[in-house]
Amino acid sequence: MKKEQTIYIIGAGISGLIAAYELERAGFSPIILEASDGVGGRVRTDEFKGFLLDRGFQVLLTAYPEAQRYLDYEALHLKNFEPGALILKPGDAFSISDPLRNPGQTLSMAFSPVGSLFDKIKIYQLTQSLKQKTEEEIFSEKSTTTFQFLKDYGFSDKIINNFFKPFFRGIFLENELSTSSRMFKFVFKMFSQGFAAVPEKGMQAIPEQLKEKLTKSQIRLNTPVKQVEYGKIYLSSGDVLEADSIIIASRPDRILPQLQGQFKPSRKVVNMYFSIEHSFIAQPKIALVTDDQFLINNLVFMTDVSSAYSQNNKALLSVSITKPVEVDDKLAKLVAIELSALTKISAEFFEHVKTYIIENALPDVDDMAYSLAAGNTKVSDGVFLAGDYMLNGSINAAMTAGRKAAEAVISSYQTVH
């Protein structure tokens, strides 16, 4: 096998980094072309005013099979969220706990305002049945919407509205739970078999760790690609690169003329950070806002999860808005007023830190899948695709797609050259 082939990877997100790692393991030395100023793609963390700000609230599910394969969890110093969620209503709050991990709290939930004892039993049944199934089996089951699946499974409207809707809106970044039931089951299984976690010093530690594993790859930052055609890469700078193989580990419709117009718009989210003297939750738990009148869907004190998110002794609150909203000067004030209505803490104590408008948060994939045959990553001679949009919007999928594209490149040299 020739190892001196010129292989380019476009995009240094999770998928591109995994593709590079797999190519290195096979003896190649790929070159990554990255438009932005760092690695990580959608998994980035900024240092700002003494805080660590993830660009959009997101978590690593420790049960992800691909993450277990590629990441050293110990070195990431993962900080786990407490399973379950806190439900916030104006002037009221109650907890929904995980029946598997906190059986002692089962009874309290049975009578809690979140759902009924019957719902609790259903959650237990679902957890057990998903435990028996592989991820591949889950993704080969009939697909319906998540909302329809929950209704058909027999969950009450109460628990759907009080828990499933706000919890999964925050994950799927869409408001109707129209996402495929396959994805719901996969995520539910991951939540019940592991923890939601963040690295102690922010999500970007994940791609940084993947970057550290690369010893033979070159990473060229600030190098946007304009177009890919006939084995040539046209950079925005005007330079043209000749390639033996190209892995496009970013949305390909923007650089491959034949795929233009083939993708649905991505899902969006607005993520706002506030600081305050003390956390009003004081536990590493996601809080959900169930009242549809509110803009806020979910919130969490990142400093309750990892104290390293703040270097100035103030608590850092991350708020996610999944509803369509106009981000203007008034929004931070409006959200602070909502926080005040939920907590009875005066709005002026919530100090706005920063707002992220994330236009391309998650791909809107119709036919979600868990994996794919390596050969299906090939679009034309020498051009291969990677990226979460190939499968489903998750770190796990981004890793799988990167690995599969690398396998396809490697096997193209085994068979043809």
Ligand SMILES: Cc1cc2nc3c(=O)[nH]c(=O)nc-3n(C[C@H](O)[C@H](O)[C@H](O)COP(=O)(O)OP(=O)(O)OC[C@H]3O[C@@H](n4cnc5c(N)ncnc54)[C@H](O)[C@@H]3O)c2cc1C
């Ligand atoms: C707010 C938010 C919340 C999320 N929550 C979760 C979660 O809780 N759990 C989970 O598992 N997943 C979550 N995700 C999804 C997860 O982050 C993504 O699935 C994953 O990071 C995608 O990786 P990728 O490599 O496929 O794509 P990307 O991260 O998008 O990487 C693509 C890279 O290509 C670069 N690029 C683009 N165009 C060009 C070009 N023309 N030339 C050169 N480079 C280019 C980009 O700059 C980028 O670095 C979330 C995402 C967001 C944004």
